[in-house]
Amino acid sequence: MGKSKKLLFGIVGVPPLAVMAELAADGSTIVDLDEPQGKIDLETASPFLPRVYCGILRTVIANSLTIKPDVIYIDTGAGKCDCAVHTATVLEDILPQTTIIRTKNQDSTGFGTPLCKAKMDLVDKMSAITSGVQLITPDDDIQPCSPTAGFWGVPPRDFSLLSFFPDTTHIYGWARCMENKTPDNIEMECHYNPDIPTVFFAQSFCAKTALARHLANKHPYALYLDCDVTAGNSVKAKIQAFLELSGVKV
Amino acid sequence: MLLADFGTSYCKLLETDSGEPPTLTPTRDLDRKSIKVDIATGHNGKRYATTYINELTALAKGGLSLIDEPSFTLLDCGSRDIKYVIYEDGKIKDMGWNAECGASMGFTIELLEKYYSIDFANLPIPKSSFSITCGVLGMSHIFDAVVSGESEAEAVAKFVKGIALNAYNFAKHPEKIYLSGGLCDNPLFVGSFPCSVVPLGRFVLLEGLQASSAPSAR
Numbered sequence: 127m128g129k130s131k132k133l134l135f136g137i138v139g140v141p142p143l144a145v146m147a148e149l150a151a152d153g154s155t156i157v158d159l160d161e162p163q164g165k166i167d168l169e170t171a172s173p174f175l176p177r178v179y180c181g182i183l184r185t186v187i188a189n190s191l192t193i194k195p196d197v198i199y200i201d202t203g204a205g206k207c208d209c210a211v212h213t214a215t216v217l218e219d220i221l222p223q224t225t226i227i228r229t230k231n232q233d234s235t236g237f238g239t240p241l242c243k244a245k246m247d248l249v250d251k252m253s254a255i256t257s258g259v260q261l262i263t264p265d266d267d268i269q270p271c272s273p274t275a276g277f278w279g280v281p282p283r284d285f286s287l288l289s290f291f292p293d294t295t296h297i298y299g300w301a302r303c304m305e306n307k308t309p310d311n312i313e314m315e316c317h318y319n320p321d322i323p324t325v326f327f328a329q330s331f332c333a334k335t336a337l338a339r340h341l342a343n344k345h346p347y348a349l350y351l352d353c354d355v356t357a358g359n360s361v362k363a364k365i366q367a368f369l370e371l372s373g374v375k376v
Numbered sequence: 377m378l379l380a381d382f383g384t385s386y387c388k389l390l391e392t393d394s395g396e397p398p399t400l401t402p403t404r405d406l407d408r409k410s411i412k413v414d415i416a417t418g419h420n421g422k423r424y425a426t427t428y429i430n431e432l433t434a435l436a437k438g439g440l441s442l443i444d445e446p447s448f449t450l451l452d453c454g455s456r457d458i459k460y461v462i463y464e465d466g467k468i469k470d471m472g473w474n475a476e477c478g479a480s481m482g483f484t485i486e487l488l489e490k491y492y493s494i495d496f497a498n499l500p501i502p503k504s505s506f507s508i509t510c511g512v513l514g515m516s517h518i519f520d521a522v523v524s525g526e527s528e529a530e531a532v533a534k535f536v537k538g539i540a541l542n543a544y545n546f547a548k549h550p551e552k553i554y555l556s557g558g559l560c561d562n563p564l565f566v567g568s569f570p571c572s573v574v575p576l577g578r579f580v581l582l583e584g585l586q587a588s589s590a591p592s593a594r
Binding site: 348349350360362366367368370 | 430431432433436457459461467468469470471472473474
């Protein structure tokens with residue numbers, strides 16, 4: 127790493143803790159490429175990825191093309207998805223000045239999941255989980271609450287769909303694995319609470335739609351939901367109606 | 377109290393204090409500048425109402441009010457979308473709202489009825505159907521069939537049956553469907569479902585609004 131220029135790092139998925147610790151030790155600037163960054167036009171990605179493709183990985187391509195990080199760590203293991211494997215190949219070809227480093231996060235030491243169980247606005251809670259990817263020490267100072275609703279799935283491309291849930295919503299699925307820093311943990315990913323109404327969410331065109339729908343079918347009070355880039359009226363209405371008709375106080 | 381279900385093609389209005397039945401007005405004929413209602417649901421309803429209830433909630437509450445069974449599937453086929461709620465033992469079990477793929481069904485059926493001057497009451501239910509995912513994509517099947525020598529009426533009937541089967545599958549293929557929406561008045565559509573169908577008419581969502589405003593709503 128050169129001393130004259132501070133490198134800009136991009137991350138996709140949850141890179142292994144050792145990688146994040148190294149970046150933290152260097153005081154590196156890190157951009158989470160999975161998340162929308164400012165007003166970057168998603169169509170920037172369209173020449174390189176099909177429009178009918180995971181909205182998060184389209185976001186990765188659009189962010190990468192616009193921000194042009196010096197180095198991108200992209201997790202391509204089972205803790206992310208097959209689509210990320212191919213996205214890494216695309217990134218290598220379209221950003222020759224950027225070093226693309228593929229990782230396979232198989233960390234198995236749990237950090238705990240206090241945020242997922244906390245009483246907190248769900249948008250803020252999910253934001254804390256996604257920004258927590260860059261933390262290398264666990265936060266134990268958060269008390270759990272008794273859940274009244276559940277959100278199972280990945281952090282959505284459009285966080286606005288989380289705004290309809292009560293503060294007492296517990297988070298399950300891959301987002302919980304994310305907070306635990308064990309993204310390749312299928313047992314934790316499949317866990318849900320059958321006693322609370324739960325929305326099983328996946329991004330449209332993501333392989334996790336199969337697991338989301340499968341688990342929703344097993345859960346006694348569940349709504350399966352998929353959403354592409356932005357949450358339209360029907361997505362929002364489904365969440366609102368499901369929670370209201372399930373007797374959840376929002 | 378004035379209640380309104382603002383549909384894409386038709387607006388359903390009910391003045392609860394009048395004792396009169398609900399009225400049906402083409403949405404394009406609404407006086408958008410002056411209309412103001414107390415409770416609304418439907419497309420753009422928020423603009424004209426003091427209180428807004430979303431379509432799925434209104435549908436579910438309408439179903440609970442009209443259907444005296446603890447378990448049921450209620451499917452609403454509108455002009456631009458389809459939506460359903462499933463209750464099991466008095467609790468919400470599942471719901472869906474398809475406004476993208478599977479959309480424009482009612483709109484397309486009405487369009488075809490006028491374009492081909494078809495009387496759906498006199499059209500026999502066909503044995504087969506087209507494989508259709510939405511109204512717009514299904515249109516090409518009709519043109520292909522007509523080019524291949526089928527009558528326009530036969531082709532449209534297969535199209536309508538395909539739409540009914542698609543809606544049936546979307547609602548998780550129940551043994552009995554309670555049907556809501558203007559297509560309740562289309563005997564070809566109703567008869568094309570491969571299950572028992574109980575048409576509830578166009579005013580189920582209005583019923584849901586009424587139930588929402590009543591203190592003893594179930």
